[in-house]
Amino acid sequence: MAYSFLNNLCMKTNENSSWFASNKHLYKKYLTIDLFIRSALLKFKPGNYYILKFSIEILKQNEVQKGEINNIVNVHVICYKKFRNIDVLVIKKDILNILKKYKSKLDISYINVYIQFANNPYLYSEYIAKYISSEMSRRIGQRKLVFIAESCIINGGVGCIIQIKGRVNGYGMTRKYSVTRGYISRNTLKNDVEMYRHTHVGKSGTVGIKVFVNRGSLIKK
Known part of the structure; x- marks a missing residue:
């Protein structure tokens, strides 16, 4: 059992979350999406690789043809591979399987996962x-x-x-x-x-x- 806290002591902006809400209803919705996805990734402990960092990006896109508003969530993950023969598609599939249960619950249209590997x-x-x-x-x-x-x-x-x-x-x-x-x-x-x-x-x-x-x-x- 463990509790963690991360802090960056530098002039860089914190890139863990990137979203903007124009009103209080969108703010509540985006904050809920951010917290659910963040808690799911923090509890996820894969065996073949290790998640070092991740960032969450929420976008709102208006479709003119269908007249719908799509909420797109982009998750950027930095991983360290314990074994060299691990494919990127396997890691994407594992993360999408965890997040897909929140897709209908939080009214998310698309979830995109971007993987980047760290050598050190x-x-x-x-x-x-x-x-x-x-x-x-x-x-x-x-x-x-x-x-x-x-x-x-x-x-x-x-x-x-x-x-x-x-x-x-x-x-x-x-x-x-x-x-x-x-x-x-x-x-x-x-x-x-x-x-x-x-x-x-x-x-x-x-x-x-x-x-x-x-x-x-x-x-x-």
């Missing part, structure tokens, strides 16, 4: 935090955390910080364990710094995981 998953703070959470049942060691932070630097990252602290058997941990590799700029908004906060609920207690990843400068010289 260690540049995403969400992947690192959830990977550490999955390894906690196997009693992850200090060397493993150092290896994960160094893998972020090897794959093109500028800096990585991993912080672990929580409660075990109802008592707080005596110290907060932290691993830092590279450089993380916290005093400026010029760098693409992503932070992900993940809560791991295990048998012995609750442990919080916080990961910072610096992908470099946003300003092109």
